[in-house]
Amino acid sequence: MKIALIDYRAGNLTSVRKGFAAVGAELFTPSDPSALAGAGGIVVPGVGHFGATAFLDEGWRREIQAAVADGVPLLGICLGLQWLFEGSEEAPLPGLGALAGQCARLPPIVKVPHVGWNSLEVTRPSSLLEDVPAGAQVYFTHSFAAPVTADCVAATTHGVRFAAAVQRGNVWGVQFHPEKSGRPGLQILDNFTTLVRKQPAANLQTPAANREQPAANREPRAT
């Protein structure tokens, strides 16, 4: 079952591709929102400025929300995690809104950007972090971060405690770069790939535009 890697022109996807290839996942890059149909999983990667998420316009949001409503696992990486929230103070654009909260700049009491290896403090068990050793360190590079809410499965501290990994239903996100985090990182990519494979085949979706579905089902979950 193929995983759609969304290329929204924010940074380079080579490393993410290599990471997923190393765990045996098959990726494809949809050229437009309708090409998301049939994706077994969706990865929104991304590095750089929140403004770059402007590429993910209404068409993309509608298809991604429809896939999520159908149970397709969604993983946001770095900027992709921040986009899962309602927005970021970095740019006046709405996020997907699948998770409640706003992303904010890390406080100037520490070096920003937060670059390097930092430890994960698991806040609740999750299938994404299964078999990742307690206190494992992973590689971060970011200046903005998401708040610790009920959706947080692991937190990290750099000047402030922020959400390092999140989950709400089949929506997942990691602030760090699993593709650059050595063994624990590959474990996380492998865990996500397993989530994709476990999905019932019935979840294979058709483009939202072609379906008769109440609009309410396409809205982000109430938060």
Add this chain to the structure above:
Amino acid sequence: MLSKRIIACLDVRDGSVVKGINFEGLRRAGDPAELAERYNAEGIDELVILDVTATIEGRRALEATIREVSSRLFIPLAVGGGIRAESDAAAAIEAGADKVSINSAALSDPALVTTLAERYGSQAVVVAVDAKRNGDRFDVFARSGRVAANRDAVEWAVEAEARGAGEILLTSIDRDGTRSGFDCALTAAVSSAVSIPVIASGGAGTFDHFFDVFTGGKADAALAASIFHYREYTIRQCKEYLASVGVPVRL
């Protein structure tokens, strides 16, 4: 807590790792991919591949080496040497580099820093500063330490940050390859003046040198080449020592 990073530098020429002293007298020290694998197994936090003669001889960084290393290792990889234009950076990044390090090109065309930061994000742009002591100050040199840039190292680092650099790779030309210790005064001066991480380079010889540069030198990361190439010490031994004296590291 954020760990202090230990970064291994592979100075590469014609597909082999080489190492010189004070930027001169290069000698062979092994195959890049093999060394990269060994460092990864020992727990290196990040790798830098520097095509040390690229700027002088007009060669691009070795894309084949980048491809080989980046398909085997899943840790951050920076590439420098010979990156003079956006297209050179694009080639290195397409080949698998997560970051590019620019030095001479940033000095002659500072707008390139911004161009690359806008295209790939600041996290992908490392500005390398080669500095030499001049009394109480530090002068910047370009073209592998051969040409005075007529810039002060601290001022240039501050400008590089303002233009979009995500990290500063700061090398002491005086200490390069000497194993006499990092220039902690240089590192502390630059690190205190910028808010982005500073990678100290040049002079690593003992574990205490790392301790010194992470404490008094205020470095966020330290880069070394020769101390690890010849297997005198492993990276793991270095990190275990640092942990034992209270420096946060990834073990």
